[in-house]
Amino acid sequence: MLRYSKTIGCFFKNPLKKAIFVRLQKTQKIIQNMSDIAKLQIGNDTYEFPLIKGTEDEVAIDVKTLRGASKGVITIDPGYKNTGACTSGITFLDGEKGILRYRGYAIEDLAEKADFLEVAYALIFGDLPTKEQLKKFHDDIKENAIVDEEVKKILDAFPKNAHPMGVLSSLTSALTAFNPSSVNVESEEEMYNAIVKIMGKFPVLVAWAMRKKKGLPLNYGSMKLDYVENVLQMMFEKPHEEFSINPIVKDALDKLLILHADHEQNCSTSTVRIVGSSHAGLFASISAGISALWGPLHGGANQAVLEMLEAIKEDGGDTKKYMAKAKDKNDPFRLMGFGHRVYKNFDPRAKIIKVAADQVLGDLGVEDPILEIAKGLEQEALKDPYFVDRKLYPNVDFYSGIIYRAMGIPVEMFTVMFALGRLPGWIAQWREMRLNKEPIGRPRQIYTGENLRAFKTISKR
Numbered sequence: 001m002l003r004y005s006k007t008i009g010c011f012f013k014n015p016l017k018k019a020i021f022v023r024l025q026k027t028q029k030i031i032q033n034m035s036d037i038a039k040l041q042i043g044n045d046t047y048e049f050p051l052i053k054g055t056e057d058e059v060a061i062d063v064k065t066l067r068g069a070s071k072g073v074i075t076i077d078p079g080y081k082n083t084g085a086c087t088s089g090i091t092f093l094d095g096e097k098g099i100l101r102y103r104g105y106a107i108e109d110l111a112e113k114a115d116f117l118e119v120a121y122a123l124i125f126g127d128l129p130t131k132e133q134l135k136k137f138h139d140d141i142k143e144n145a146i147v148d149e150e151v152k153k154i155l156d157a158f159p160k161n162a163h164p165m166g167v168l169s170s171l172t173s174a175l176t177a178f179n180p181s182s183v184n185v186e187s188e189e190e191m192y193n194a195i196v197k198i199m200g201k202f203p204v205l206v207a208w209a210m211r212k213k214k215g216l217p218l219n220y221g222s223m224k225l226d227y228v229e230n231v232l233q234m235m236f237e238k239p240h241e242e243f244s245i246n247p248i249v250k251d252a253l254d255k256l257l258i259l260h261a262d263h264e265q266n267c268s269t270s271t272v273r274i275v276g277s278s279h280a281g282l283f284a285s286i287s288a289g290i291s292a293l294w295g296p297l298h299g300g301a302n303q304a305v306l307e308m309l310e311a312i313k314e315d316g317g318d319t320k321k322y323m324a325k326a327k328d329k330n331d332p333f334r335l336m337g338f339g340h341r342v343y344k345n346f347d348p349r350a351k352i353i354k355v356a357a358d359q360v361l362g363d364l365g366v367e368d369p370i371l372e373i374a375k376g377l378e379q380e381a382l383k384d385p386y387f388v389d390r391k392l393y394p395n396v397d398f399y400s401g402i403i404y405r406a407m408g409i410p411v412e413m414f415t416v417m418f419a420l421g422r423l424p425g426w427i428a429q430w431r432e433m434r435l436n437k438e439p440i441g442r443p444r445q446i447y448t449g450e451n452l453r454a455f456k457t458i459s460k461r
Helices: 015-032 107-113 116-125 131-143 150-156 164-178 188-214 227-236 247-259 267-276 282-293 301-314 319-327 348-364 369-383 385-389 396-407 411-435
Strands: 037-042 045-053 059-061 091-094 099-102
Touching (some): 099 107, 099 116, 099 348, 107 116, 116 227, 116 411, 131 188, 150 164, 164 411, 188 227, 188 411, 247 348, 247 396, 247 411, 267 411, 282 411, 301 369, 301 411, 319 369, 348 396, 396 411
Antiparallel strands (some): 037 045, 045 059, 091 099
């Protein structure tokens, strides 16, 4: 039995080894919490499986021995809606109660009291940083914020109308070629260096993807600015103008990145973990996550919101007409940005970012018919019994799209901004998966194709 004490802990001079030891201890505690079993009856045979209970009282049936014990029977769960692929200590989400926590910290507290880099550190390393740890983290990221000049040649090869998500995924994957050595996950130093490299270079690629789209010269940030300020400068600075940062816009972007930083085992995060489970490197795994995020059912949702608003504008801008269409079950129209497949009550992130959206729109004084349509839909949905009764409130994608548009970010860049926020979550999940020595992902299937049949030569087909 594993035991841990301050005395034993002092022998772990390497923090990485200590972290692994503590994780093993926590895993054992979870296993010790198994006070019951689940029984599965197949025909006349009964099989017993242990229950695993998490620290928030979530319960799972551990079926990893099912196939061997039952001689071939497996579970099937399309979309893995009821299947846990891992245990994780990073993010807790309760959709019924509208709870989201990173490393045990309430998302409301993090968004109000921390900045994005503090949250990134907590997600990746397990706790909020001290002042010294944060400074070192930021300094090391800035030291790694230079992208090899050869990457510019790759960017030049893309047409100007290339979608920025395709550009970002490709450039992130290309970083693997410039950093070919695999990360030794047993080495705290190598792991840390890989993390600060991607944290430093990724915002540059994000900014370059937008500047390529807008025909602006490529640039780098300033060592004098913080992480989010650097993002803004790299994206919006023009060669003939002195750039100044609007504190309200900066605060809103900080909050947006925090709110998007992690969201448990979603499509892109699961992709990062399963690609990383083959021992693919960090850059390659994150590139795969970017591709997964691109889909309109995932990270592309905020882009879909703005495309919907554009369509409503082109049709005359009648919000009442489209609210009626949304309530008509026979109408194919879908009201994007309302409700959430995970949050059955309300999206806690939406409450936070709604305030920031109001502040940004108020400060910038933007006169935009699209934003007026968005505000009209929001006001009607919040008081319409149909939407209130069904808890179809505006979600984080609805408000994030509004903020990005007001900031002057092109709609094609919305999902890129989502990826920038999700980066520390992907890193944290990849790191946890590798430290836990999780096996390579290999889902099973139920075959429904043809049975064995005779081969016919081409003359007889």
